[in-house]
Amino acid sequence: MASDADESRKKWRCDVAASSIFAAGQGSPVPFLMAALPLAGAAATLTICIPGELRRVVLRSCAISAAAYGATRHLLPVIGAKVPAAKYGCDLLKRPAREPIGAADKTVPESLGLVSGVCFVLALVVTQSFQKEQSPEYSAAMLSVVFAVLLGFADDVLDLEWKYKYVLPPLMSLPLLSAYGGGTTVAPPRVLRELLVRGADLSAAGAFLDAALSALGGGVDAAGRGLVDLGLAYKVYMVLLAVFCTNAINIYAGVNGLEAGQTYATGVAILIMSAVELGRAVGDDGVFDEAENAMARHHLFSVTLMLPFCATTLALLKSNWFPAEVFVGDTFTNYAGMTLAVVAILGHFPVMLMALMVPQLLNFLISVPQLFKLRPCPRHRLPTFDEATGYLRFSRVNDRATTVPDGANIMNLTLINAALRACRGLTEPALAALLLALQAATCAAAVALRFCLVGRVY
DSSP: OHHHHHHHHHHTTHHHHHTSTTSTTSSOSHHHHHHHHHHHHHHHHHHHHSOGGGHHHHHHHHHHHHHHHHHHHHHHHHHHHHSOGGGEEOOGGGSOTTOOOOGGGOOEEOOTHHHHHHHHHHHHHHHHHTOSSOOHHHHHHHHHHHHHHHHHHHHHHHTOOHHHHTTHHHHHTHHHHHHOOSOOEEOOOHHHHHHHEETTEEOHHHHHHHHHHHTTTOEEETTTTSEEEOTHHHHHHHHHHHHHHHHHHHHSOOSTTHHHHHHHHHHHHHHHHHHHHHHHTSOTTSOOOGGGOHHHHHHHHHHHHHHHHHHHHHHHHHHHSSSOSSOOHHHHHHHHHHHHHHHHHHTTOHHHHHHHTHHHHHHHHHHHHHHTTSSOOOSOOOOEEETTTTEEEOOBTTSSSOOSOGGGOOBOOOHHHHHHHHHTOBOHHHHHHHHHHHHHHHHHHHHHHHHHHHHHHO
């Protein structure tokens, strides 16, 4: 039976992707460089920008993160070997779309995002134990991540329908909502503020918005040059951000390394941005006063949260990269999305997070017709493996099962399929590398624009 399976794989040209310079285990330095370069950039930024008064805190967090990385790498194969056979999955992008799947084809343990999630939470607990003052917001952030890990694992075990997946993120964000004590005032871009305020008075648009927000405990401050207090609407926005982050990662997935890779790139970008902001918080006298700089405290929180997150995600990415030894499962996409939402909310940069997640936002917008049933939507919208060439090509609705007439057999609407259509097919590791390069470029552009144009826009 094993020899028959090997012969089938040879006929399917799986060797084409396995020999790619982007594949792991081929002696190519490319996968290592893809992971190491962002980490080296973050390390250099932390070394240069972190004020001397905070270096002990950051170094301690780095040590805890290194331990979390080691623990995750050690536990992944250990826990993976104990996963019951019923929770093993088949790698659908390494076989023809309509090839029957037998028990022997399910060779990859699923839901191993649980391992990195638990190690991440333990790292947060250890980090907080060293803090002189226990922050209720930090505790709420940890509790939200714990909820995300537990509910994500429940989703993996119970295989919940999509209508329930939209309910889970609000439940995960309840601890954060209950503990959030920050402001609800936002500063719109300068162009919008000029539309809201005329001199010392509100314009017609400003008066209308002020009346609408007053019912939610907010309003528009003319004296504050157009600052907008969203009131309860801000907490609604917090919930919506959590819903978007968790589900946006969940639907932008299916390729080995993509889920962990996109969150790793985003986490490193947040780490770099927060380090630069801490460096800019040093006064003209060269002294950093954390007590008088509230935003600096927020960015220090971001650094201490993102360091163990990036470390554990990198450990998971190493095992999930092509050819995947483990699948991350909904456990990972849930807690990864919640972590990004938490750090953006408590770090007070939710708009910046949207700029860092442009590929996820673009994928969501492309997917809207299928997600909201305006177009036929199969269960799996993954690319299709071409057994004749060993390449992936963009998939259509009927590729895995005939569910619609030929006239409605459209391309599945995802950014992944759009990239394959533009490139006319790629191997799986090359596709993952392309999409992660797009993610990294988007994050780099967003961070650069934040520090180059923010003064002109705001």
